[in-house]
Amino acid sequence: MDFLGHQKILILKSRFFELYDTNLINENYDIIIHEALKAIQEVFDAAEVTLYTSEEWDVSWTIVSSTEKKDRIGKTISLMEDVSLACEHKFCRSPIKDDSVHDYMMLALKGKEKEKVDHILAIKIQKKLWDNPIEENSLFDDVGKEVGIFFRNMQKMVDITKDKKKYKQLFKVTEKFHSSMMMEDVLREVIFTLKEVYPSYHYYLLLSHDNNSPMDLPVKDLEYDSENMAAMEAYVTAKLQFENLKEDKNSVIYAPLKGKQGVYGVLQIIVPGVISFPKNEVEFISLLANTAGGALENAQLYQQSKKLVADLQLINEASHQLNSNLRLNEMMTYICERISASFDAKEVGFILFSLENNSTTVLLGSSSFFFEHESRQYIDYFKEKIQIEKDSLFLGDFSMQLEGTQYKSIMAVPMMQTGILKGFAIVMHPDAYHFSFDTFKLLQSLIHHSTLALTNSLLREELEKMVVTDHLTKLYSRSYLDEKIQRSLMEDKEGTFILIDIDDFKLINDTYGHQIGDDIIIQVANIIKDNIRSSDVGSRWGGEELAIYLPKVPLSLGVTIAERLVKKVRENSRPSVTISCGVSYWNKLSEDTYNTLFKRADKALYIAKETGKDKVIIQNTLLVSE
Structure with missing residues (x-):
């Protein structure tokens, strides 16, 4: 040159x-x-x-x-x-x-x-x-x-x-990662950083199904199939994986979002128009993915800790309420409402087992669905399963066990007390896989804490019922009847009292024996229970005498009920017996007391017995007004 x-x-x-x-x-x-x-x-x-x-x-x-x-x-x-x-x-x-x-x-x-x-x-x-x-x-x-x-x-x-810009961006995003405890914020920052550094690349976040991510981000479910083998390999091994798509003329890297305790997803980055992924970008992407993985882990642990605190608060609050001497109905309403709200459940039911006849009883407070005929297939299925296995059941899609079912996500937890199976709680939702396993574990804990309070409430109400219930007839005791009449006289506008006596009862005892005599009393008591409302009070007055108080009922209707009872006893008792009834009535315009109400009915009953029995006699005192 x-x-x-x-x-x-x-x-x-x-x-x-x-x-x-x-x-x-x-x-x-x-x-x-x-x-x-x-x-x-x-x-x-x-x-x-x-x-x-x-x-x-x-x-x-x-x-x-x-x-x-x-x-x-x-x-x-x-x-x-x-x-x-x-x-x-x-x-x-x-x-x-x-x-x-x-x-x-x-x-x-x-x-x-x-x-x-x-x-x-x-x-x-x-x-x-x-x-x-x-x-x-x-x-x-x-x-x-x-x-x-x-x-x-x-x-x-x-x-x-470029490296200076990239790592400056990495430093900024790291600060943001550690200033946020929300998984959604972390994912957004990952996508924002990629857009800033690699505007011509395509990228996706491949997350497992238990991560609820916002729909406006490029997020895909991480699924195990032949098209995602590299992504699954990155997720399982926690190592970078590369893929060259010759047909699409793209190169792909799969970077695991890993923390210290596990891998939380995979970052997929697609570089268009290159044979192999640029080596000089691998280190930055690896650092970004690791930083994001650590931030996701921190956010998830924070959310888990918050949820655990909320779960403990729920159990503590529920335990406090359940042990505050609530009535059974109030207790069941409270716990069903809390389960429905906390677990986003559609139906919540508490089913009790009857040891005598292997039947089931749905407790009041359960969802109305469990009182309908359609619920029987669910109750019968889980009753059989729980009685055999005596363990909780967690089904993500119940339609796989029983086709055509309306509710697919079901959790059923047995109620055990001192080793005895009392029944089970069942929680349902129409969508498949609606409940998480964490929700299932929380329900188990909640039912475990609730069972003792529920059993105590049942025993308390059963004891209360025994105190106010006649042992032979299962009607209310006379003391309970007295209390109800006294309260009605103060609170209601009117009421009707019926005093009942079984005719010739001594002859029945002498002819058939005292056991048959007791059975006759039980038969008459059952007829009374079948022909009065739940708000009416049927009682054993003493011996073969029974009584009924009908609050807010006028005399005419009370007489109709008494006459119906006379007819039913005559037709349905075995051996056949008859009854006599004395009826008295009060209203606000009359100056009645408990004693005068009883005396008039007793006098009317005496007249019925003396004038042929098997009849109804009304009080003979002139009423001021009906």
């Missing part, structure tokens, strides 16, 4: 040196490339200088920059023969068709640490300027070296600038 050639190389190096501007690199790298091509054009008096690059997936070459028209940038052309020659000899001279004045000098340029030529520099020069092939080859050999050095240095500076 002659002195002129050396001078040109020095000038070119000087021009290149002036382009080492960090601020310009940060703002617009394309301007630097264009200025470098102009420097080559001016130093070598070239008609045109164009830089081409090749896509890894294709053999075509795309114009990166040119000293000619800007609208040429991005266009793809074929330079196969010239490129092959340039790649082999570093450069070559290519005649331009139908141009006797100019040639193209093609220089092959390799990127950093690459064996493959990824850039071609085409310099359009006049033929007359290059008459000495030896000098020409030597000069363009040095030009190729200097241009290659310049581009590699520029690329290093660009990479450093």
Whole structure:
């Protein structure tokens, strides 16, 4: 190479040196490339200088920059023969068709640490300027070296600038990760960071089914199938996985979002138009995924701790309420409402077992559904299962066991007390897999704490009922009847009292024995219970005498009820017996007391017995008003 050639190389190096501007690199790298091509054009008096690059997936070459028209940038052309020659000899001279004045000098340029030529520099020069092939080859050999050095240095500076920006972004996002305890915020920051750093990439968050993520984020369920083997491998092994999709001309990395206790998902990043994932991006993506995984773990642990606190508060509050001497109905209403609200349940029921006849009883306070006929298939199924297994049942899709069922998500927990199975609680929802396993464990704990209070309440009410109930007839005791009449006289506007006596009862005892006599009393008591309302009070007055008080009932209706009872006893008792009834009545306009009400009914009963029995006699006192 002659002195002129050396001078040109020095000038070119000087021009290149002036382009080492960090601020310009940060703002617009394309301007630097264009200025470098102009420097080559001016130093070598070239008609045109164009830089081409090749896509890894294709053999075509795309114009990166040119000293000619800007609208040429991005266009793809074929330079196969010239490129092959340039790649082999570093450069070559290519005649331009139908141009006797100019040639193209093609220089092959390799990127950093690459064996493959990824850039071609085409310099359009006049033929007359290059008459000495030896000098020409030597000069363009040095030009190729200097241009290659310049581009590699520029690329290093660009990479450093990008890395600085990336890691600055990583530092910022790490601060945000650790300032938030919400999983949704962490996921949003991951996506935002990827958009900032890799605007041309595509990315998805592959999360397990137990993570509830916002719908506006690029989130997919992590599923085990043949199309997601790499993603599942990353999730299981907690290691980066790579995938090259030749048909789609994409390269994919799967980065596990891992914390210290496990993997919480996989970050999928798709790079379009490359054969293999860029190695210089792997470290940053790995750091981002690990940081995000740690933040997700912290957020999840925080949410779990909050849920545990809420669960403990629920159990503590429920235990406090259940042990505050609530009535059974109040207790069942409270606990069913709490379960329904806390577990987002559609139906909640408490089913008691009867040890005598293997039947079931639905406790009041349960959802209305359990008092309907449609509930029997659920109650019978879980009754049988729990009686055999004596363990809780957690079904995500009940339709797999019983087709055509309305409710699919079901939890059933046995109520055990001192080793005895008392019944079970059942919680249902129409959607499959609606309840989580954590919810199931909480329900078990809640039912365990509730069973003792429920059993105590049942025993207390049973004891209270025994105190106010006649042992033989199961009617109310006389003391309970007295209390109800006294209260009615103060609170109600009217009421009817019926005093009943079984006719010739001594003869029945003498004829059939006292056991049959007791059975007759029970038969009459059962007829009374079948023919009065739940608000009415049927009582054993003493011996073979029974009584009924009908609060808020006028005399005419009371007499009708008494006459119906006389007829029912005559027709349905075995052996057949009859009864006599004395009826008295009061209202607010009369100055009645408990004693006067009883005396009038007793006198009416006496008259019924003396005038033929098997009849109803009404009080003979003139009423002021009915």
